[in-house]
Amino acid sequence: MGRITLNNVGKSFGAVEVIPPLDLTIEDGEFVVFVGPSGCGKSTLLRLIAGLEDVSGGQIRIDGADATGLPPARRGLAMVFQSYALYPHMSVRKNIAFPLRMAGMDKAEQDRRVAEAARVLNLTDYLDRRPGQLSGGQRQRVAIGRAIVREPAAFLFDEPLSNLDAALRVGMRLEISELHERLKTTMVYVTHDQVEAMTMADKIVVLNAGRIEQVGSPLDLYRRPRNVFVAGFIGSPRMNLITGPEAARHGAHTIGIRPEHIRVSDDETCIWKGEVGVSEHLGSDTYFHIHMAGRDEPLTVRAGGDVDLYHGDTICLKPDEAHIHRFDEKGHRIE
Amino acid sequence: MARATAPARKALTTAIAGTLAFVMFFPILWIVVLSFKSEVDAIRAPLQVLSSGWTLDSYGAVQERSDYFKHFWNSVIISLGSTFLGLLVAIPAAWAMAFVPGKQTRNVLMWMLSTKMLPPVGVLVPIYLLFINFGLLDTRIGLVVVLMLINLPIIIWMLYTYFREIPGEILEAARMDGASLREEVLYVLTPMALPGIASTILLNVILAWNEAFWTLNLTASRAAPLTAFIASYSSPEGLFYAKLSAASVMAIAPILIMGWFSQKQLVRGLTFGAVK
Amino acid sequence: MATKASRAAARLMISPAVLLLLGWMIVPLSLTVYFSFLRYNLLMPGDNPFVGWENYQWFVTDTSFTAAMVNTLLLVGGVLLITVLGGILFALLLDQPMWGQGVIRIMVIAPFFVMPTVSGLVWKNMFMNPVNGIFGHIAQGLGMAPIDFFSQVPLLSIIGIVSWQWLPFATLILLTALQSLDQEQLEAAEMDGASWPARFWFIMLPHLARAITVVILIQTIFLLSVFAEILVTTNGGPGTATTNLTYLIYVSSLLQYDVGMGSAGGVIAIILANIVAIFLMRMIGKNLDA
Known part of the structure; x- marks a missing residue:
């Protein structure tokens, strides 16, 4: 079991309110990702759930019981830290066994659980090494191993992949997702990388300046961003946001259109016309950064890999009207 | 980036630096030489000193005449005692x-x-009178306490800088893993900080060993450590170069060896982290 | 890591250290201030009347006070000059590639670990003694009259001994600072056409400025308290030629048993040291982003 409920939970450091009071429910077995730009309060929120920080107000319930005042160890949660936080003076085996040793579990059971975790995480050959002798990915797995042996009510991940290189990150992403499929345990995962959020989450919580901007499934957020912030944050490359007469034509203050929803037209019927600035040919896709009259920022367009246009070429564009998002002056979505 | 340096230039730098280093080190080298000479030979001109015979007599004489080991033990007890007492409070x-x-x-x-910036002489009078009142004058325990107090800020400061290098996340991980405060300090912090704690001990033993204001003013003979013992050689009538040399070599040798291992810690400990 | 429970534990764990240092600071300090206003001599038993600023007046107007202040300034200033300049040169030299760097470095640093009484006596007897010292032997060998260091240039001799002890310290700190200079910065400057003197002046020296300040401040704190070297060599003489403030206070309180006068001197020494300490603390504080 691992249902976590936050009621009116807030956090201030002195006079600075980092997280204004908020409500959030994390269902049992769910993979929830907190995502937002750095400094948005996502890690603080995770630490409040972990019990590493006191809440300034509100209540945290874990499986129905009030956990607000409990010390971290008694909340039944396990955490994987950004720096892995492995104990450098202990072998992998001792690292993984540490929480069990602290809980006073008997040695045989400790060994059994460590062996099982090591098997699952492919660490069996490394059990007697020190963390310093392992690669980044292996250290990450040890940190996860230390978390899973406790059989916690929920796992908390604090930007666990940000110290890995790009290739490893993709691999570990899959491993964590697989782990979730197998264990079916609640996972709360903090990241600033919206790709991680999109690929792993059952439910994404977008945070900005301590406030929850939107909660929903990845495709919900992609298809129906509730405001300009979410629209700009989710999706890569970023959604193009256009204000001025073009927006007014659609009856909005701001309109947004994703790069993949603008087509390069082959005939001369232009809706938008511009000049190619930078073109990035990836083979499979081509990204164009297009300069248009009356716009400071270039418009990003994603086209097929076979479009042969280069810097300085004139380009004709057709936005897909069905995929234009409209927002009012306050940035809220207009249905 | 290691750049290849022309051997000629490297040889020249080595020669200059070596000469200067030899000049700096010479006084120490010289008392080592004199300590193995007879009193008669020790006061000859340098070249005659070098060509004269070698002897171990002075070392034996120092112990016989002035009970070197008593003072050596006083130094050991005072420097180790004050350092460990300090650690207990500082950790x-x-x-x-x-x-x-x-x-x-x-x-x-x-x-x-x-x-630590308080000049010792500013509180010499009250400390001296307090020592008389409490019967602490010329006792080892009195010196242990005073040296502990004057070095406590350095001990705390050094440990603080070492502890700060340990990422807080690791202690938080221990806390999440169910470790109590005592277990956290015992199983995670202390083993990780062991090198730092060792360096702290090293530097503070050196500082206490060489401390020469309080040890000179608060001891007479019973509790006198080596600093005060050597000072007793300053009277002209007791002046024998070879014996003074032997006594000096024995007084500085242990700390010289420790000092060579503690160059880095010395910078950290004495600049309070202002230079890294 | 800031929960109420951990903050309470922290307060408990820090209190022994705070209480000890508070006691160490307040008790003797207030006694010194208190004594400094009394006529209190251990040789003259009886009551110790309150005499106001009399001790300060006597202490400050005494000719040996002026001498001691001048000597203290000369001693501190002279040693600082020698050690900082010498330290920069040594640091630059030791930073160059050479054979046996480790051994050379150790030899340069060694004098710092020699206890003050030993270095005082060794220099006084084995080197500066006009008859049996090495300098005397050398002078005789060259057919010159040997210099009697402690009667002809007493203060300069003390400055020399103390500099020998502290030059390693300055070298070590400055070398550490120099080695933390990013080599790429120097290479970039070289690419930009800067000659060695230009690189030293515009890049190395500014980089060292902070370390130099630290060396000056810390050494000043210690140099104001030079004591053992004077005690074992000149006993402050001839006359008051090598009496510094620390030694003067020692003489009035422990040799003349004048508690009141010694305490007044102590207060003055504390004020002097604090002027330096304020600057030093500010530097350390800047570096401390706790």
Whole structure:
């Protein structure tokens, strides 16, 4: 079991309110990702759930019981830290066994659980090494191993992949997702990388300046961003946001259109016309950064890999009207 | 980037630096030489000294005449005692400041350092009178306490800088893993900080061993450590070069060896982290 | 890591250290201030009347006070000059590639670990003694009259001994600072066409400025308290030629048993040291982003 409920939970450091009071429910077995730009309060929120920080107000319930005042160890949660936080003076085996040793579990059971975790995480050959002798990915797995042996009510991940290189990150992403499929345990995962959020989450919580901007499934957020912030944050490359007469034509203050929803037209019927600035040919896709009259920022367009246009070429564009998002002056979505 | 240096230039730098280093080191080298000479040979001209015979007599004479080992033990007890007593007080304090910093932490730390800036002579009179009153004059325990107090800010400061290098996340991980405060300090912090603690001990033993204001003013003979013992050689009637040399070599040798291992810690400990 | 429970534990763990240092600071300090206003001599038993600023007046107007202040300034200033300049040169030299760097470095640093009484006596007897010292032997060998260091240039001799002890310290700190200079910065400057003197002046020296300040401040704190070297060599003489403030206070309190006068001197020494300490603390504080 691992249902976590936050009621009116807030956090201030002195006079600075980092997280204004908020409500959030994390269902049992769910993979929830907190995502937002750095400094948005996502890690603080995770630490409040972990019990590493006191809440300034509100209540945290874990499986129905009030956990607000409990010390971290008694909340039944396990955490994987950004720096892995492995104990450098202990072998992998001792690292993984540490929480069990602290809980006073008997040695045989400790060994059994460590062996099982090591098997699952492919660490069996490394059990007697020190963390310093392992690669980044292996250290990450040890940190996860230390978390899973406790059989916690929920796992908390604090930007666990940000110290890995790009290739490893993709691999570990899959491993964590697989782990979730197998264990079916609640996972709360903090990241600033919206790709991680999109690929792993059952439910994404977008945070900005301590406030929850939107909660929903990845495709919900992609298809129906509730405001300009979410629209700009989710999706890569970023959604193009256009204000001025073009927006007014659609009856909005701001309109947004994703790069993949603008087509390069082959005939001369232009809706938008511009000049190619930078073109990035990836083979499979081509990204164009297009300069248009009356716009400071270039418009990003994603086209097929076979479009042969280069810097300085004139380009004709057709936005897909069905995929234009409209927002009012306050940035809220207009249905 | 290691750049290849022309051997000729490297040889020249080596020669210059070697000469200067030899000049700096020469006084120490010279007393080592004199300590193995007879009193008659020790006061000859340098070249005659070198060509004269070698002997171990002076070392035996120092022990016989002035009970060297008593003073050696006083030095050992005073420097080790004050260092370990200091650690006992400093480890919890450094833990608190490094891992639970509050608004006042910085001020407390600065204030602790400021006590080190107090010139000893400013409190010589009251300490001397207090020592007389409590019967602490010329006792080892009195010196252990005073040296502990004067070095406590350095011990706390060094431990603090070492503790701060340990990522807080690791202690938080221990806390998440169910470790109590005692277990956290015992199983995670202390083993990780062991090299830092060892360096702290090293530097403070050196400082206490060489301390020569309080040890000279608060001891007579019973508790006198080597600093005071050597000072007794300053009277002209007791002046014998070979014996003075032998006594000096024995007084500085242990600390010289420790000092060579503690160059880095010395910088950290004596600049309070202002130079890295 | 800031929960109420951990903050309470932290307060408990820091209190022994705070209480000890508070006691160490307040008790003797207030006694010194208190004594400084009394006529209190251990040789003259009886009551110790309150005499106001009399001790300060006597202490400050005494000719040996002026001498001691001048000597203290000369001693501190002279040693600082020698050690900082010498330290920069040594640091630059030791930073160059050479054979046996480790051994050379150790030899340069060694004097710092020699206890003050030993270095005082060794220099006084084995080197500066006009008859049996090495300098005397050399002078005789060259057919010159040997210099009697402690009667002809007493203060300069003390400055020399103390500099020998502290030059390693300055070298070590400055070398550490120099080695933390990013080599790429120097290479970039070289690419930009800066000659060695230009690189030293515009890049190395500014980089060292902070370390130099630290060396000056810390050494000043210690140099104001030079004591053992004077005690074993000149006993402050001839006359008051090598009496510094520390030694003067020692003489009045422990040799003349004048508690009141010694305490007044102590207060003055504390004020002097604090002027330096304020600057030092500010530097350390800047570096401390706790």
